[in-house]
């Protein structure tokens with residue numbers, strides 16, 4: 161499997177480490193239902209057959225986090241974008 | 251120089267010592283020559299958020315180079331600037347002893363600068379079999395028709411992190427974390443022996 165890093169170009173998946181679902185949002189820790197929301201955020205994952213947005217870290221390359229769109233059935237990768245938007249705080 | 255032409259070019263060499271200078275493997279004119287050039291001064295420049303473009307421009311003007319914020323090596327008489335990540339550059343110089351200080355004065359608060367003189371060991375590989383040797387450990391395409399002079403990559407070779415660039419038609423320069431010098435040299439010997447490899451590292455089993 162090869163991942164098209166926006167900075168480095170197409171690279172073997174061995175250069176990356178995988179984090180998982182990139183669509184989750186960290187819950188508000190001050191909310192009344194924070195305990196349940198954090199349980200779901202930390203432990204519960206869908207297992208979609210098809211397109212999946214996920215985080216990959218290019219550890220052995222540019223050392224940037226990427227948001228990758230991968231088809232879980234075929235491993236076909238349709239896109240990879242930097243996680244950090246230029247100009248946003250690090 | 252020692253002549254290591256036995257069937258196993260690494261026979262008798264301690265795994266945790268840098269192999270000594272000598273010729274390894276196939277007889278005749280070596281297909282690859284590996285030298286450890288006099289260590290250049292090295293500094294890492296990381297542009298602060300929002301300053302990548304400005305830092306790129308300042309580096310280019312200061313050293314008279316075409317520097318771009320991408321993978322690539324801009325090579326000049328005064329310095330070489332290698333892109334290793336967005337807004338991040340390794341700067342090498344043979345003539346600026348206080349390279350980090352010079353860069354801090356140049357870039358001010360636009361970038362974080364750290365001295366890296368002792369972080370890396372530099373390998374210069376030359377000879378027509380160099381791409382064939384590197385291909386045995388590389389995950390990227392380093393075919394000389396694809397990886398051109400001035401191209402650079404930060405990647406792994408033989409499971410060891412490497413920043414490499416092609417200096418000119420015949421020469422490739424690799425930076426490897428200094429503590430991995432022995433391991434990486436063993437990879438070069440094991441993979442280059444088939445072509446004949448000459449190693450000139452000025453050491454005799456230095457740890």
Ligand SMILES: [Zn+2]
Pocket residue numbers: 165166167168169218221222223224
């Ligand atoms: Zn990358």
